[in-house]
Amino acid sequence: MADKNVEYGVFLPVGSGGWIPSTTTPELDASYAYNRRVTQLSERLGFDFTLSQAVWRGYGGPSGHFDVNLESLTTSAGLAEATERIGVWSTCNTALLHPAVAAKMVATLDQVSGGRSGLNIVAGGNRMSENQMGLGLSLDNADKYRRAREWVEVVKLLWTEKSVDYEGEFFTLTDCQSNPKPLVGIPPMICAAVSDVGLRFTAENLDGALIEGTSRDSMIELGARARRIGEEAGRHLKTYCIFMVIPGETDADARRRVELYNAGRDDEAMSRMLAEHGVVARDKKAAAATAHEWSNSTAISTGTLIGSPESLTEQLADIISAADLDSAVFIMPDFIADLEVLGEQVIPALVRGGLGHKVAA
Template structure:
């Protein structure tokens, strides 16, 4: 039976991010931007699986960011997407991304357990406590202004999910946010709790992540800052007797020559960018999210155009591999990868960058 690759903390983890969303992570008007069809996602998933990539991580979105392309206006729902991919692959871990406020924990516990059954123990859960106010409004929900309420709700939500995954009997639940009568979780996940991922920037969010997650997801903007940040997060988790890996996300433009790669990067940060959508995305991050350091947001607007603010891996295979090795040296447990067109560009990365990482001993 396959083991879940994200339960093994050895080696530097590589995954993809946002292939279920239109344009992926690139806020671009380019005609070659990512088309998030099921056909493309299936092709990508099987390609990643064959190459030994560890995981696929989706973004859950309900409305787009506007602009000429309505960036992320089309999104494949993540539980359905993940289940179908798990049924079509052999080794890769596939996460579902779930908003606590929009999804009942009894339903989610069963969905994730079903996913895990389909994938023979290869499911993962990415928990989102909420930040995108317009999406809450679109769903008829109210986004609490304070992090304490959001994460208090998320904690009880996850406590319910965990009990459903572990309890062998029916139970009642009387809490602050949930009152449940005679509930049980059957089937269970295949090999105990699936890996849990959570993106967190605020102190409250990071307390939640180090209490509950196996991996905390955070941007890598300033690697000198990241070194201390990762040490603090690892220490915070260790005080609770927990081992939490810190993941980040990267955007890849890998070409035979540095000139080719930087020329495309400059166009993605220039005339190819959907700047109205970029502005909407950055403004929402300023208004409601604490995932990105606010003092750096204004400086990295161009990185949002290229790859949603991800760490830039731009250049030749050697330069891209060196960038990944820097993330490893900084202390990250792994990174996600995104491309302008995942299916077109991943094979070159697979054939030319992965061998360099294996040679360096991190894969």
């Protein structure tokens, strides 16, 4: 295994049910108390950062998937006070929060956390979330990212300039002032996007792309595409890839867990999730492929790795190297027991194998 610096993160279960729409998974209640416990454990285990999503509408169904969701930025303020070292990253939907409000919130978070904040942005276009607020945004992908581009430009100006005058297509600022400034200048910023348009926007404006693939092949394709689009923009675009890990003492034990969760697959929630992701409206070919994949898939569909700690280590090392990833961001069915397996066995083995990170566990 080639030596490589990798950041290890945890995608916090701030949404009820975590990432498996099923009635037979461990109960994840999306409470702040649980997420604080997970974050403190992540810090103790040596993870580099935690990240919370920004979701405003659940998918219902028998599992009530994501029906409860903590707000990301305010959750991070609490988590920053509850920890000392770990990066505490938040997600902000650029369609929902004015950039001047977001700039000040993140600068405040930066002070609360002593420079440990980071921001994942999403460009919006989630119909169920936004329509319920009467926003009815009909921006297609190109429009969405033009808007997000302005949003990022405004935020960065407010973080670095005394006063900002800005006349854009979407935002107008007049002698707009934002203090305090972040301690770290511009905090790390990434964007959750997998489309070419989204990756191009990310490469030109931000530090990294938060990506997810459904298989080893799709992760390798995404890693290569992100790298190529970064090179076209003249810079290294970091890739933060989400992995669902399902550990067991043996491979067979892990597979039994998967069978149990799939037996409770919540089709109602899953079909709403598919519609919400908007593939259907945007691109018929992608919609057909995704619908086909989903109809054949199980309740667990995001880049899932299943097996004993040794087997998980092997699979992760292979994909991180083959896709040339900069960061692995983990989700799992049980964010205490499974996180301990990852932090105590899998990541130390990856580090010993040359996929090290800057934080000593």
